[in-house]
Amino acid sequence: MTAIETKERLTPGPASSAMLWEYAPSLESTDHVKVASRYNLFIGGQFVEPHSKRWFETINPSTEETLAEIAEADAEDVDRAVGEARRAYDKVWRKISPSERAKYIFRIARLIQEKSRALAIVETMNGGKPIKESRDIDIPLSAAHFFYYAGWADKLEYAFPNRTVSSIGVAGQIIPWNFPLLMAAWKLAPALAAGNTIVLKPAETTSLTSMLLAEIIQEADLPPGVVNIITGAGGTGAALVSHPDVDKIAFTGSTEVGKRIQRSIAGSKKRLTLELGGKAPNIVFEDAPLDQAIEGIINGIYFNQGHVCCAGSRLFVQESIVEPVIRKLRDRITTLRVGNPLDKNTDIGAINSRAQLEKIRELVESGVEEGAEMYQSSCTLPARGFWFAPTFFTGVSQSSRIAQEEIFGPVLSILTFRTPEEAIEKANNTPYGLSAGVWTEKGSRILKMVSKLRAGVIWANTYNKFDPASPFGGYKESGFGREGGLHGLAPYVKLS
Ligand code: NDP
Numbered sequence: 408m409t410a411i412e413t414k415e416r417l418t419p420g421p422a423s424s425a426m427l428w429e430y431a432p433s434l435e436s437t438d439h440v441k442v443a444s445r446y447n448l449f450i451g452g453q454f455v456e457p458h459s460k461r462w463f464e465t466i467n468p469s470t471e472e473t474l475a476e477i478a479e480a481d482a483e484d485v486d487r488a489v490g491e492a493r494r495a496y497d498k499v500w501r502k503i504s505p506s507e508r509a510k511y512i513f514r515i516a517r518l519i520q521e522k523s524r525a526l527a528i529v530e531t532m533n534g535g536k537p538i539k540e541s542r543d544i545d546i547p548l549s550a551a552h553f554f555y556y557a558g559w560a561d562k563l564e565y566a567f568p569n570r571t572v573s574s575i576g577v578a579g580q581i582i583p584w585n586f587p588l589l590m591a592a593w594k595l596a597p598a599l600a601a602g603n604t605i606v607l608k609p610a611e612t613t614s615l616t617s618m619l620l621a622e623i624i625q626e627a628d629l630p631p632g633v634v635n636i637i638t639g640a641g642g643t644g645a646a647l648v649s650h651p652d653v654d655k656i657a658f659t660g661s662t663e664v665g666k667r668i669q670r671s672i673a674g675s676k677k678r679l680t681l682e683l684g685g686k687a688p689n690i691v692f693e694d695a696p697l698d699q700a701i702e703g704i705i706n707g708i709y710f711n712q713g714h715v716c717c718a719g720s721r722l723f724v725q726e727s728i729v730e731p732v733i734r735k736l737r738d739r740i741t742t743l744r745v746g747n748p749l750d751k752n753t754d755i756g757a758i759n760s761r762a763q764l765e766k767i768r769e770l771v772e773s774g775v776e777e778g779a780e781m782y783q784s785s786c787t788l789p790a791r792g793f794w795f796a797p798t799f800f801t802g803v804s805q806s807s808r809i810a811q812e813e814i815f816g817p818v819l820s821i822l823t824f825r826t827p828e829e830a831i832e833k834a835n836n837t838p839y840g841l842s843a844g845v846w847t848e849k850g851s852r853i854l855k856m857v858s859k860l861r862a863g864v865i866w867a868n869t870y871n872k873f874d875p876a877s878p879f880g881g882y883k884e885s886g887f888g889r890e891g892g893l894h895g896l897a898p899y900v901k902l903s
Contacts, residue, residue, distance in 0.1 A: 445478075523546045526588060526616055552589075566893055575678065600896065607636045654678065665681040683716070723834060842862050845865065
């Protein structure tokens with residue numbers, strides 16, 4: 408029996424009182440947003456046709472409609488982009504005064520704010536995430552990252568006191584599809600502030616806001632070649648990684664590709680930072696404020712359809728409160744509104760791609776086959792597009808695939824524990840080490856847990872809080888290096 412067939416049997420009945428709350432549609436208008444029919448590569452401050460003379464379609468995952476054609480950069484285009492970045496580094500950017508650099512970065516931040524509505528709509532159309540998330544989180548945080556690092560550009564000697572600080576050179580940056588504009592901001596802002604030039608490659612399925620960012624960079628009058636944006640698939644990224652004139656690679660994406668990149672540049676002088684996958688424990692103790700914890704669990708796993716590297720995808724509940732936690736979660740997931748991402752009431756949008764949907768389905772089926780019990784919201788899913796109802800599993804064993812592998816979808820695995828020591832042991836039993844959550848009333852317990860959990864970011868009595876001033880990054884197979892905050896500058900400077 409497949410997971411999807413099993414759904415009928417295991418789906419709880421509609422939460423009676425919650426289902427009475429009908430929301431009228433509240434669609435964000437797209438009339439004023441201009442998406443071009445075709446986007447070229449942004450190299451040397453200009454939009455240029457790809458050497459390959461090939462373009463691929465980018466779609467709206469909630470409707471499967473084509474939005475635009477995106478250029479596919481080949482090795483020659485990568486070479487051209489790196490050449491422009493090198494020229495801009497040698498002739499302009501490394502020589503410009505730090506306060507001038509700050510002004511450009513500040514200008515990019517202001518332009519993002521100015522165009523935030525259009526950026527949010529395009530992010531939602533191209534990626535499938537709810538408009539309330541792109542509008543309230545992705546776009547404002549992107550602007551905030553540029554503002555924050557604009558502030559550091561002329562204060563590097565304070566960031567690294569008693570050291571001589573210099574830039575590195577040309578950075579090759581590769582980003583994923585889950586937070587397209589935000590990941591571009593995380594990468595570009597510190598690199599620019601530290602005086603480097605850049606070749607950025609967005610993910611194949613979500614290139615559109617990067618192209619809008621290229622237009623913003625042009626409008627901000629950044630010297631040509633300081634930022635180059637080349638689109639394409641994995642091959643384009645691989646060509647960027649192997650280019651001999653790139654000094655640093657910054658990659659966010661899957662652990663598998665991260666390892667491949669690390670192997671491919673071993674022995675070269677290239678610097679590397681990797682922000683990879685996760686399988687975060689979200690640990691709820693019996694003294695936790697339960698209703699707040701439920702909201703934290705929901706936010707931890709269903710935010711952005713669970714396409715989040717730091718998602719709280721393994722829930723550890725103290726045995727004494729398992730029953731109320733599961734009951735409350737069952738009720739709460741039936742109230743999550745799944746549907747048109749452009750509707751301001753939507754909580755869960757479309758899965759980013761057909762390939763990702765198939766991966767989620769396959770892992771969910773493996774959970775059912777391995778004997779876990781599945782609960783799925785009884786929501787109606789739209790007929791077209793890629794969708795997956797919010798789901799959680801109980802009775803999950805430590806060794807099962809849904810407790811070990813990153814699902815990267817709206818699927819939660821629930822496990823239990825009796826003592827803090829058991830929670831720590833189980834939480835750390837993963838190849839990953841990106842993030843964790845702890846819910847308890849006791850401050851001393853929080854301090855004990857955070858000192859023992861092997862995770863780069865740990866939230867206490869909250870989840871998924873991001874700030875440009877806070878470093879983010881992982882241990883073990885979640886990668887190395889930090890983005891955000893003062894730590895985020897370090898990979899982009901030479902210290903002597
Ligand atoms: P990938 O790691 O394949 O993609 C991330 C970025 O790397 C994309 O821009 C991709 O291009 C590019 N890329 C792919 N292959 C290479 C290569 N050999 N050399 C250089 N760059 C390359 O992730 P996927 O998009 O395929 O997602 C697969 C899984 O990765 C997800 O299910 C999820 O588990 C995990 N993931 C984790 C993320 C995180 O934030 N930690 C983010 C995204 C995914 P292109 O998209 O064009 O293929």
